[in-house]
Amino acid sequence: MAITITIPTALRRFTDNQSQVAVTGTTVSDVLRDLLQKHPLLRQHLCDEAGKLRNFVRVYVNDEDIRATGESTPVKDGDEIAIVPSIAGGIEPVITARAKLTNEEIKRYSRHLILPEVGMEGQERLKAAKVLLIGSGGLGSPLALYLTAAGVGTIGMVEFDTVDFSNLQRQILHFTPDVGKPKLQSAAEKLKAINPRLNFIPHPTKITSDNALELIKDYDLVIDGTDNFPTRYLVNDACVMLKKPNVYGSIFRFEGMASVFAPHLGGPCYRCWYPEPPPPGMVPSCAEGGVLGVICGIIGNIQANEAVKLIIGKGKPLMGRLLRFDAMDMTFREYKIPKDPDCPVCGKNPTITKLIDYLEFCGIGRGEAGGTSGDSIAAQTDEHLGPDDISVETLKKMRDAGEDFVLVDVRNPDEFQISEIAGSLKLPLPDLPQRFRELPQDKLLVVHCKMGGRSARAVSFLKSQGYTKVKNVAGGINAWAERIDPNVPQY
Amino acid sequence: MKISRTLLAQIHRHLEAGYPQEACGVMLGRDGVVTEIVPAENQRTDSAHNRYLIDPLAYLKIERDADRRGWQVLGIYHSHPDVAARPSQFDLDHALPCFSYLIVSVCRGKAVDTQSWRLRDDRTQFDHEPVDILD
Numbered sequence: 001m002a003i004t005i006t007i008p009t010a011l012r013r014f015t016d017n018q019s020q021v022a023v024t025g026t027t028v029s030d031v032l033r034d035l036l037q038k039h040p041l042l043r044q045h046l047c048d049e050a051g052k053l054r055n056f057v058r059v060y061v062n063d064e065d066i067r068a069t070g071e072s073t074p075v076k077d078g079d080e081i082a083i084v085p086s087i088a089g090g091i092e093p094v095i096t097a098r099a100k101l102t103n104e105e106i107k108r109y110s111r112h113l114i115l116p117e118v119g120m121e122g123q124e125r126l127k128a129a130k131v132l133l134i135g136s137g138g139l140g141s142p143l144a145l146y147l148t149a150a151g152v153g154t155i156g157m158v159e160f161d162t163v164d165f166s167n168l169q170r171q172i173l174h175f176t177p178d179v180g181k182p183k184l185q186s187a188a189e190k191l192k193a194i195n196p197r198l199n200f201i202p203h204p205t206k207i208t209s210d211n212a213l214e215l216i217k218d219y220d221l222v223i224d225g226t227d228n229f230p231t232r233y234l235v236n237d238a239c240v241m242l243k244k245p246n247v248y249g250s251i252f253r254f255e256g257m258a259s260v261f262a263p264h265l266g267g268p269c270y271r272c273w274y275p276e277p278p279p280p281g282m283v284p285s286c287a288e289g290g291v292l293g294v295i296c297g298i299i300g301n302i303q304a305n306e307a308v309k310l311i312i313g314k315g316k317p318l319m320g321r322l323l324r325f326d327a328m329d330m331t332f333r334e335y336k337i338p339k340d341p342d343c344p345v346c347g348k349n350p351t352i353t354k355l356i357d358y359l360e361f362c363g364i365g366r367g368e369a370g371g372t373s374g375d376s377i378a379a380q381t382d383e384h385l386g387p388d389d390i391s392v393e394t395l396k397k398m399r400d401a402g403e404d405f406v407l408v409d410v411r412n413p414d415e416f417q418i419s420e421i422a423g424s425l426k427l428p429l430p431d432l433p434q435r436f437r438e439l440p441q442d443k444l445l446v447v448h449c450k451m452g453g454r455s456a457r458a459v460s461f462l463k464s465q466g467y468t469k470v471k472n473v474a475g476g477i478n479a480w481a482e483r484i485d486p487n488v489p490q491y
Numbered sequence: 492m493k494i495s496r497t498l499l500a501q502i503h504r505h506l507e508a509g510y511p512q513e514a515c516g517v518m519l520g521r522d523g524v525v526t527e528i529v530p531a532e533n534q535r536t537d538s539a540h541n542r543y544l545i546d547p548l549a550y551l552k553i554e555r556d557a558d559r560r561g562w563q564v565l566g567i568y569h570s571h572p573d574v575a576a577r578p579s580q581f582d583l584d585h586a587l588p589c590f591s592y593l594i595v596s597v598c599r600g601k602a603v604d605t606q607s608w609r610l611r612d613d614r615t616q617f618d619h620e621p622v623d624i625l626d
Contacts, residue, residue, distance in 0.1 A: 009554060009564040010587035019558060044614060045588055056585045058547045065547070084551045089582035089592070090513055090535075090542035091571050117573065117599075243580070266577035266617075313541070314573045316596070341616070348615050 003075055005035055006082040007042075014041040023081075028059055029071035031081060046083070058084045094245055094265075094310045095220050098124035099153060105197075109151050122312035123151055129311045130154040132219040134207055134235055136183045137161075138286070138296035139225030139249050139303065141173035146304040148191045148198050152311070155191065156201040156219060159183045166491055170293030207231060209355040212238040221310055223247045223303055227285055229277040230358035236261060236270035237355055240346045245310055246270070249303040252283075254292050254327040256299035259337060260306050260319045263346035267319035272340035272347075277362040280457075288453060295327055388459050389474040395446060396484050405444035410458045411477075415450065419477055419488045429454045436465055448473035448480070450491070492565065492591040492607050493623040494518075494525040503595060503602035505530045506570035510600045512539035515569035517553050518593065519562040524625075527562065529553050542581070543569050566591030566607075573598050576606040578617045586610040591620060 002022040007015050015021055021038060025031040032053075036043050048054050059066050060082040066073040075081065101109070101123060112118040112126075129152050133140050136159045147155060163171075163178040163186055178186040184202040191198055203215060212234055216222055222244050224235045232248075239246040245262040248270060261269045302323065309315040322335040344351045385391060390398075398405060409416065409424040416426055427435055429449070439445055445467060449455040452474050459472045473480070481488035494502075505528075506514045516530040531549060535542040545567075557564055567590060571577075576596040578586070586592060588610050596604040608617035 008587070009557075010589045013589050044612070060547070060551070063548070063551075082551055084547040085587050086547045086585075087515070087517075087531075087545040087550055087567055087587075088535075088543060088585040089515075089567075089569055089579070090538075091574050091579050091581075264580050266575070266579065316575050316598070319575065319577075348611075348613070 003031055003077060003079050003081060005031060006080065008083060008085055010085065011042055011045060011083070014045070015039045026074060026076075027071065028061065028066055028073045028075060028081070031075055032059075032071065056086045056088055058086050060084055091313065094313065095125045095129050097128035099127040100124065101127060105151070112151070117314045118312055122314065125311050125313070126151040126308070127153040129221075130156070130219045131307060131311075132156040132158065132216060132222045133225060134158050134222065134231065135225040135227075136171070136173055136187045137167065137225060137227070138170045138251060138291065138293070139300040140223075141171045142297045142300035143223055143225060143304050143307075144173055144187060144191055145194065146301055147307060148194045150304070150308055151195070152307075153197075154199040154201065154219075156203055156215075157184060157187055158203040158205065158207050158215060159187070160204055160206050170291065170296045172297070207234060209234060209358060212355060213242060216242055216244055219244065221245045221247065221307060223249075223307055225249060225300065225303070227251075227287075229283075229362045230364060232270060233277065233361060234355065234358045237345050237352060240264075240269050241353075241355075247303045247306050247310070249299045251291050251295050251299050252286060253289055254295065256295045256302075256325045256327075257322060258299055258302045258306070258318060258325075259322045260310070260317045262317075262319055263339065263343075265317075265319065266339075267317075268337045268339040269343060269346040271345050272343045273322070273337045275340070275344065280363045285453070287451060288449075292327055295325070298325060298327075385474050386456075386472075388456070388463075388470065388472050389452075390446065390471045391474055392480045392484050395448075395473055395480070398446070403444075405446050406440065408439065408445055408447045408458070409449070409477075410447055410455055411449050415491075418491050419481065421448065421477060421480055421485075421488070424448070429458055432458055432461060436462060436467075439467070441467060444469040444471065446471045446473060449476045451476040451478055492518075492523050492525065492593070492620060493625055495625045498525055498528055499605065499622075499624060502528055502568050502593070503605075506568070506595050506597050507600055507602055509533070509570060510597050511572045513541065513543040513570050513572060515543040515545060515567060517545070517550070518565045518568055518591065519553075519557050520565045521561075521563055523565065523591075525565055528568070540572060564590070566593060568593040568595065570595050570597045570602075576604045578608050582608075583610070583614075583617060586614070586617070588612055588614075592617065593622070 004020045005023055006020055023031040023034040025034050046057050062080055109123050112123050131152050136157050161183050163174040163181050163183055165179055173190055174186045184204055188200050191200055216238050222239050240263055243264040247260055249258045263269050306318050320337055322337050324333045341348050407424040409426050410429040412428050447455040447458045455472045459470045462470045478490045481490045516528050518525045518528055520526040531545045533539050534544040534546050571594055576594040592608045594606055595602050607620040607622045609620050
């Protein structure tokens with residue numbers, strides 16, 4: 001008599017549809033080896049990468065579970081061995097931890113506690129939750145305020161900027177007396193005033209490929225409130241690698257978008273949607289294109305809403321769906337974002353398995369950084385400038401010395417009314433392809449915009465049209481206003 | 492996979508009755524057509540709101556019984572209380588090939604979405620599978 005192994009239905013495709021296979025050996029381990037030799041395709045499903053039986057595979061000898069005795073359990077002729085999958089599954093909650101509420105907290109969160117979907121369990125999860133906000137600007141402000149109010153126990157914030165007057169129109173975490181203060185300090189004061197028990201963790205740094213994994217790894221979920229492509233791809237890739245949900249939001253002019261990226265929960269990632277960034281400068285930043293302040297509250301709170309749902313494990317997450325909001329038409333539209341099986345970071349065979357150089361990936365060189373990396377103007381000194389750049393100090397010297405050149409302002413007509421450097425020729429960037437012939441070829445052209453991004457694109461366009469003597473004013477008119485002429489307003 | 496409206500309604504009723512816990516069962520049939528469902532007991536009393544587990548011996552009995560009667564186990568159905576009908580990483584880690592995994596999103600006690608998934612042979616992910624409802 002031989003020993004027979006009963007194969008579960010699901011695996012019979014790998015045993016030529018036999019429900020029983022005759023094997024030989026003196027221990028369970030022997031007969032399993034014999035089985036895998038006869039039907040090698042079974043291995044992948046029965047064993048993990050280390051060759052151990054997968055934890056959901058049970059082996060029974062004559063209907064006795066061998067877990068106690070292990071694979072060395074002896075077997076003899078006539079024994080009936082059964083491989084039985086323990087059928088298991090379930091939802092992956094983002095947070096399983098819970099933290100007990102004090103009586104004061106029970107009072108504070110009573111409007112949540114009486115919602116059956118939140119209840120004590122949900123509120124205790126919120127208290128145990130650790131959320132990382134990337135940025136404390138337009139989106140980060142309402143996010144931080146509402147998540148703190150909602151009872152999220154730990155909020156980390158990555159921010160290196162200081163509060164500027166131009167922030168106050170939408171970054172409601174910061175008030176007029178905060179101008180000049182580090183944003184993290186301003187944020188800590190406000191959030192602690194809402195909830196003194198909040199564990200606020202400031203990260204006074206820029207998120208980079210070198211620190212992203214370390215920054216994110218101890219948090220349960222990440223909320224991206226940044227305004228530039230390199231950070232967006234960096235945060236996406238780091239979250240995919242660390243299996244953290246990434247609650248995405250973006251705003252521009254009168255529009256906003258939000259989604260939840262979490263491939264480990266079955267959804268797509270940002271790269272499934274946009275595998276590659278747009279060419280640098282094609283999508284202007286809010287600093288260049290403007291943004292209606294109130295939109296930050298709308299989109300930021302959609303992100304906060306999704307974060308709370310993920311934490312309490314209730315509702316249908318905005319996963320695989322992109323919500324697009326139009327403030328002018330007052331419409332919300334939903335688009336499907338399918339998971340890309342060939343996605344370079346979350347697909348079947350990922351080609352990006354560690355963090356890369358995201359500035360390079362997004363095609364952003366030094367000269368263009370100002371135009372695409374959000375609100376901050378990097379103070380650029382001459383030695384840090386690109387070959388086509390000049391500093392505002394150099395521009396001042398050239399003007400004072402009466403040098404012969406044409407100063408070209410490529411901002412939009414609306415911006416000419418805000419500020420100008422006297423004597424400049426106004427030629428908005430969108431009109432440049434039709435009108436560049438108005439510019440003399442034999443004179444030095446010095447091009448500026450608000451912060452240096454659009455003028456850098458104008459410079460490369462002019463060079464492609466045969467202009468050889470073209471320079472870009474690094475930092476734009478805002479740098480001029482800051483360092484040369486305080487009478488010119490910054491915006 | 493194909494399933495009759497009546498059987499699908501039975502699955503929904505079983506899963507709704509289990510709410511807010513996860514509930515599960517086995518689908519039997521032949522050639523991709525479900526002809527019978529066997530509700531199973533969720534053994535995960537410790538974390539039944541987000542996990543299900545069918546006792547291996549109980550499952551072995553269901554399989555043997557199906558074999559004897561000439562039916563096949565076509566797959567497993569289970570609920571996702573208050574979340575989407577998409578497989579989780581935990582579902583993926585525990586999945587078997589060739590099975591249809593029918594997941595029903597049960598929100599506030601009502602079955603609101605039903606989706607079926609099949610594991611890829613390389614175990615890297617689930618693929619969506621259409622559910623044909625037969626009248």
